[in-house]
Amino acid sequence: MLVFEAKLKGSDEQYEKLDEAIRTARFIRNSCLRYWMDNKGVGKYELSAYCAVLSKDFSFANNLNSMARQASAERAWSAISRFYDNCKKNASKKGFPRFKKHQTHGSVEYKTTGYKLSDDRQTITFTDGFKAGSFRLWGTRDLHFYQLNQIKRVRVVRRADGYYAQFCLDVERVENREATGKTIGLDVGLAHFYTDSDGQTIENPRHLRKSEKSLKRLGRKLSKTKKGDALSLSFAERLVEKGSKNRIKRRNRLSRKHLKVSRQRKDFAVKLARCVIQSNDLVAYEDLMVRNMVKNRKLSKSISDAAWSAFRDWLEYFGKVFGVATVAVPPHYTSANCSNCGEVVKKSLSTRTHKCHHCGFVLDRDWNAARNILEIGLRTVGHTGTLNASGDIDLCLGEETPLSKPSRGKRKPKE
Numbered sequence: 001m002l003v004f005e006a007k008l009k010g011s012d013e014q015y016e017k018l019d020e021a022i023r024t025a026r027f028i029r030n031s032c033l034r035y036w037m038d039n040k041g042v043g044k045y046e047l048s049a050y051c052a053v054l055s056k057d058f059s060f061a062n063n064l065n066s067m068a069r070q071a072s073a074e075r076a077w078s079a080i081s082r083f084y085d086n087c088k089k090n091a092s093k094k095g096f097p098r099f100k101k102h103q104t105h106g107s108v109e110y111k112t113t114g115y116k117l118s119d120d121r122q123t124i125t126f127t128d129g130f131k132a133g134s135f136r137l138w139g140t141r142d143l144h145f146y147q148l149n150q151i152k153r154v155r156v157v158r159r160a161d162g163y164y165a166q167f168c169l170d171v172e173r174v175e176n177r178e179a180t181g182k183t184i185g186l187d188v189g190l191a192h193f194y195t196d197s198d199g200q201t202i203e204n205p206r207h208l209r210k211s212e213k214s215l216k217r218l219g220r221k222l223s224k225t226k227k228g229d230a231l232s233l234s235f236a237e238r239l240v241e242k243g244s245k246n247r248i249k250r251r252n253r254l255s256r257k258h259l260k261v262s263r264q265r266k267d268f269a270v271k272l273a274r275c276v277i278q279s280n281d282l283v284a285y286e287d288l289m290v291r292n293m294v295k296n297r298k299l300s301k302s303i304s305d306a307a308w309s310a311f312r313d314w315l316e317y318f319g320k321v322f323g324v325a326t327v328a329v330p331p332h333y334t335s336a337n338c339s340n341c342g343e344v345v346k347k348s349l350s351t352r353t354h355k356c357h358h359c360g361f362v363l364d365r366d367w368n369a370a371r372n373i374l375e376i377g378l379r380t381v382g383h384t385g386t387l388n389a390s391g392d393i394d395l396c397l398g399e400e401t402p403l404s405k406p407s408r409g410k411r412k413p414k415e
């Protein structure tokens with residue numbers, strides 16, 4: 001699935017109508033959630049049928065294109081099924097589905113009807129009951145390479161700096177690349193963005209630090225303004241600037257900054273991920289979800305964690321595109337074990353150097369971890385180790401590892 005995004009250029013009156021559509025989509029999603037909570041045994045099909053009931057009972061719901069209504073019900077269902085999955089897996093956070101509140105951002109998803117894209121891909125016209133009309137599209141050059149019938153979904157997204165259309169195309173992107181014969185393990189740290197199994201480090205991008213500071217500053221400024229009920233104002237009311245004017249201004253500035261940070265993060269992640277994938281045949285890294293529980297609770301939710309998870313998403317994306325194996329390995333013992341002899345060498349978080357008292361091996365802490373990560377990654381995909389030529393690899397992973405011992409000796413050819 002490929003996604004292209006374009007900014008929608010229209011009048012304020014038109015934007016207000018898009019807002020109504022977004023509000024309606026949220027209303028349907030929330031109503032479906034409520035219906036599921038109040039009635040036992042409600043599943044995907046019942047929610048889908050409930051859409052029809054809603055559109056009869058509420059005229060504004062009827063304004064939304066019928067497939068967009070279905071898409072909203074599907075969103076409710078995906079939140080519910082995610083919750084069910086977490087219950088089955090007995091995850092620590094179950095994520096009970098929540099109602100979406102009225103916010104200054106949101107989205108509505110159209111499938112193949114309810115809009116029309118012009119042949120030159122310059123204009124999109126929404127044809128459902130909200131009558132939002134035609135918008136100029138900014139930044140759709142890439143759309144020209146594809147047929148209109150390849151567009152499976154169009155999502156209208158409201159952000160701090162305007163309205164966007166995302167076009168989801170049913171295309172598998174596959175690119176050829178020469179095998180490099182190289183494999184790499186990545187360890188995420190605090191000091192560096194990552195350290196790889198060859199000892200190379202990538203620094204944390206400086207703009208992330210800067211942004212973190214200014215986000216905090218803007219957040220403080222916002223909390224000083226009068227709350228009022230600025231958020232409950234409609235789009236039109238906000239245009240004539242009723243309510244706490246200062247707060248609206250501050251909030252908007254903060255959201256714009258958030259937007260900027262996420263764009264910078266994406267830019268950094270895309271470039272780095274593409275580079276790592278193109279120069280390796282296998283990339284191994286820690287499973288971040290597990291990592292947060294295991295390593296350091298203070299680390300979670302920080303801005304660099306967000307950068308890492310964006311990076312990981314792009315690694316996996318480019319991995320598929322270029323046919324490179326990507327392996328997320330369980331993080332247990334990756335920094336404790338000696339990457340030379342496999343013995344456990346316990347160390348505190350502040351110990352920066354790995355010194356093995358079994359074999360005398362000394363290496364930077366993160367570098368050692370990256371070597372372990374690569375080793376586990378290689379086993380997972382059915383290779384044997386490459387780090388120790390002697391073949392004497394035993395990482396003492398304990399009982400927590402689901403991995404079987406590697407067969408030693410011959411390296412299996414890549415399929």
Ligand SMILES: [Zn+2]
Nearest residue numbers: 338341356359
């Ligand atoms: Zn050792």
